Amino acid sequence: MLPRKGWRDVAGRSAFRLQSERQYTGKGPSRLTQLPRHILNNIPENQDVIDIVFTMDRLSVQQCTERSSPPDPNNDESFIELKKLLNRLMSFQPRRSLGNEASSSDEEQDKFAQSFFNLGGVEIMVRFLMAGTVYPRVALSRAEKKALVTESRRALRIKSLILEVLIKLNTVCVGEKPLCDELSCDDTMNYLFTLLGSRLTFVNACQLIEDILQHRKEVLDLHQITNLRILIGCLDDSQLANFCRILAVAISDLDIYENKSSLFAQNKQKRSKGFVNLRDINQELLLGIPDLLPRLVQIAINKEYKPRYMGMPSELDCWMEWIDNQMADEVYEPQMPDEFEEFVGGVCEPGSEGHPMVAQQALSITEELVQRVEVVYVLGLFLLGKHRKKVQRRLAELKLASGLSDLFDQFIWKCQVGRSQTRHRLRGHNPSCECSPEVALKIQFLRLVHSFCDHSDYKHLLLSKSELNEVKKINMRAGGLALPSLDNINKQLMCKGSRGLLTKIVEVMKKEPTTSTFRFWLARAVESYLRGDTSYCDQIFLMRRDLLTHVAGNIVENEIHHKEILQSSFDLLGELIKFNIEAFKKFDSILSSEQKFEKFVTMVNRNLVDSNMFIRSLILSLEYFRSEGSEKSLLCESSPSSAGSGGSSGSPKSSSSGMGSSDHAPLRKESKLVGYIGDFTRQLEYLYKLINNISVQTLTQENVSCLNTTLVFLMFANKRRQLPKYLQALRDEQDDALNRVNGSPSILQNFRDLLLFWQDHYLHKDKDCSALEKSSKISFAYWKMTVSMLVADDKTSPTAVCYYTDPLPSDRPN
Numbered sequence: 001m002l003p004r005k006g007w008r009d010v011a012g013r014s015a016f017r018l019q020s021e022r023q024y025t026g027k028g029p030s031r032l033t034q035l036p037r038h039i040l041n042n043i044p045e046n047q048d049v050i051d052i053v054f055t056m057d058r059l060s061v062q063q064c065t066e067r068s069s070p071p072d073p074n075n076d077e078s079f080i081e082l083k084k085l086l087n088r089l090m091s092f093q094p095r096r097s098l099g100n101e102a103s104s105s106d107e108e109q110d111k112f113a114q115s116f117f118n119l120g121g122v123e124i125m126v127r128f129l130m131a132g133t134v135y136p137r138v139a140l141s142r143a144e145k146k147a148l149v150t151e152s153r154r155a156l157r158i159k160s161l162i163l164e165v166l167i168k169l170n171t172v173c174v175g176e177k178p179l180c181d182e183l184s185c186d187d188t189m190n191y192l193f194t195l196l197g198s199r200l201t202f203v204n205a206c207q208l209i210e211d212i213l214q215h216r217k218e219v220l221d222l223h224q225i226t227n228l229r230i231l232i233g234c235l236d237d238s239q240l241a242n243f244c245r246i247l248a249v250a251i252s253d254l255d256i257y258e259n260k261s262s263l264f265a266q267n268k269q270k271r272s273k274g275f276v277n278l279r280d281i282n283q284e285l286l287l288g289i290p291d292l293l294p295r296l297v298q299i300a301i302n303k304e305y306k307p308r309y310m311g312m313p314s315e316l317d318c319w320m321e322w323i324d325n326q327m328a329d330e331v332y333e334p335q336m337p338d339e340f341e342e343f344v345g346g347v348c349e350p351g352s353e354g355h356p357m358v359a360q361q362a363l364s365i366t367e368e369l370v371q372r373v374e375v376v377y378v379l380g381l382f383l384l385g386k387h388r389k390k391v392q393r394r395l396a397e398l399k400l401a402s403g404l405s406d407l408f409d410q411f412i413w414k415c416q417v418g419r420s421q422t423r424h425r426l427r428g429h430n431p432s433c434e435c436s437p438e439v440a441l442k443i444q445f446l447r448l449v450h451s452f453c454d455h456s457d458y459k460h461l462l463l464s465k466s467e468l469n470e471v472k473k474i475n476m477r478a479g480g481l482a483l484p485s486l487d488n489i490n491k492q493l494m495c496k497g498s499r500g501l502l503t504k505i506v507e508v509m510k511k512e513p514t515t516s517t518f519r520f521w522l523a524r525a526v527e528s529y530l531r532g533d534t535s536y537c538d539q540i541f542l543m544r545r546d547l548l549t550h551v552a553g554n555i556v557e558n559e560i561h562h563k564e565i566l567q568s569s570f571d572l573l574g575e576l577i578k579f580n581i582e583a584f585k586k587f588d589s590i591l592s593s594e595q596k597f598e599k600f601v602t603m604v605n606r607n608l609v610d611s612n613m614f615i616r617s618l619i620l621s622l623e624y625f626r627s628e629g630s631e632k633s634l635l636c637e638s639s640p641s642s643a644g645s646g647g648s649s650g651s652p653k654s655s656s657s658g659m660g661s662s663d664h665a666p667l668r669k670e671s672k673l674v675g676y677i678g679d680f681t682r683q684l685e686y687l688y689k690l691i692n693n694i695s696v697q698t699l700t701q702e703n704v705s706c707l708n709t710t711l712v713f714l715m716f717a718n719k720r721r722q723l724p725k726y727l728q729a730l731r732d733e734q735d736d737a738l739n740r741v742n743g744s745p746s747i748l749q750n751f752r753d754l755l756l757f758w759q760d761h762y763l764h765k766d767k768d769c770s771a772l773e774k775s776s777k778i779s780f781a782y783w784k785m786t787v788s789m790l791v792a793d794d795k796t797s798p799t800a801v802c803y804y805t806d807p808l809p810s811d812r813p814n
Helices: 004-012 016-024 045-063 076-090 102-117 121-130 141-145 153-172 187-196 201-213 228-234 237-250 263-271 277-289 293-302 313-330 367-382 389-396 398-407 440-453 465-475 501-511 518-531 536-545 548-557 563-577 581-590 594-606 608-628 629-637 656-657 664-670 672-677 680-693 704-719 724-735 749-761 770-776 779-793
Strands: 348-350 357-359
Touching: 004 357, 004 749, 045 102, 045 121, 102 121, 102 153, 121 153, 141 656, 153 201, 153 293, 201 237, 228 465, 228 749, 237 277, 237 293, 237 367, 263 749, 277 293, 277 367, 293 367, 293 398, 293 749, 313 518, 313 779, 389 398, 389 656, 398 440, 398 501, 440 501, 440 518, 465 536, 501 518, 501 656, 518 536, 518 563, 518 672, 536 548, 536 563, 548 563, 548 581, 548 594, 563 608, 581 672, 594 608, 608 629, 608 680, 608 704, 656 779, 672 680, 680 704, 680 724, 680 749, 704 724, 704 749, 704 779, 749 779, 770 779
Parallel strands: none
Antiparallel strands: 348 357
């Protein structure tokens, strides 16, 4: 590199001479700072931006050549100039300032950042950051070779500021983000991970890595990061929790697909040559680190929960009190110079323009809560991959269930705030708003519970010991729906006290307002507990706590406008009543009047995609009752029993003893739900609408269940040898409607395309289809056989869809 004087000489040459040298030597200016200064005067960017670029370029060269630190840190030119640059990228205007001062300040930041980027500022900052990393390891001492970070404190302070400048540039720049191309290469990424090993650079390095990973198209293969195991081992709990922000991007399932919603596009990508599921690969690597899951669980369920103050009506009130207390002390602190000894990048920042860099209390106020959120989120992600069963077992052994139950006690829900109590709320938000720093934690908590229970062998750990005894007593009278494994539960891993986590969630759900942000995930958590092999004893346990009455009554008595809340309510209802004759009787008592029944049915029909799992549960239950001989008993009951009372825990088998005569059709009205779903015309109407609602191009994880629901109808029709009757009726319905679905020639052709997709989606070697089998009590072999029969190319077979489809124009003879 040229010394400063030589550099000035180069910058002062004429453009003609530089161009001539380029033509003769093949070497020319590669950076802005190598251009003549009089040419730079014609650049539209402000001269102060150019001056800053020149200064950063010069300092980056000095950083590579200087081997000693300035004796006085306050006179460190690199530190001083980086602070100036950082000030230009920060806004010190209060967001609620009057007039247009805040907006004009933001515009000035954006303009400066864009100019700095356009003039090559990012490349210079990356070179500045990487300065010193090219020194051969042989030049280091033995102790330095063993350390993750071998640079001096002065170098790390400077690099922390560089990291923050890069973060601010990525945040401020509008449009295409400048960081990915410059920082995504393996060497740079490895160095950024290395900087996680120093307290001075950890916060900013973690933030920058997260930004890079979120904006790059490919998922990072964690195997490319050298010494990852050693790095994780050297992080303290606080740092490990922050590191979860990086892990979340690396093991998220959505990040591996280009299309985040379309199942067809995702299937196509998975089948493409060279596709590698890096999420599962990264998960396997991380799960191979012995102490990672135990440490994450301990951070997640740590009993020290703050801020909490006695008598505060809401979590937001606790936060406002804590912030006031923390900031009150800071106001009276004397103005200090830059904190060089206690400097921590990302926490030490100037309080206002030109002020020294000191630890900002506001930046660390929510640190603990945010950390817990990240850890809970990552634990949930571990439960979504192909290692789910393994992770469920490990988390159960680590007493996650009892820890989450204790953590749940710390939450303050909206329903727990008395009407006479006043609550803080954010300015501009209405009185019903639930915004608080803890919203994210509650949602991720419920997601974790949902994933832990989903088709899990350890879901009963969410009960207390006394509740497990109650479930066992019900199970003894459950007949063919009895669970065989309740005696194998390790009681040392269960929730403490009289109420387990499941009961606590149900009690909060029953009291939360219909429009509550949390109702969706509260319902999802309980529904996942019931998923899998249908458990009569668990259904009755929850019915005794009036959950069926609450959920069904909430749909009938309230206008639910939120699609997600309505869908989760119907899904939960479906799991509560599936195969359970007592639940059907109880449901009939809830829909006691014709008006209530009509309103409920209207909600089902108006929101068919959201209610299709409930419809599937009805048809599965109807066929189960028929096979068990209990349909007649259900239809001939003169008055529905109250399964919600404490004494109702009868066996579904014993109910069949009241079977009446075969002329039960006049009495069908006694069981509205069974009579409703048993009607052929209505089943056909649902089939037609469900197929009409979806196509291969519009299938997502949310609506693919509609396809499986149509198959349930047709599988039972096939068992009764009525499949041709249903297909012909669909053909007749199509001819009457003269409808065309999403560009397909007919509804039946659309249905056949959907079935071909079903085969591609569910018959892939990596697909676990046990959930379909367990939830329906229909062997997956029969699912496959029925689909194969429907998609057969034999146009002479009345059980094949093609038998009922008209030939396409190109297929017709001339």
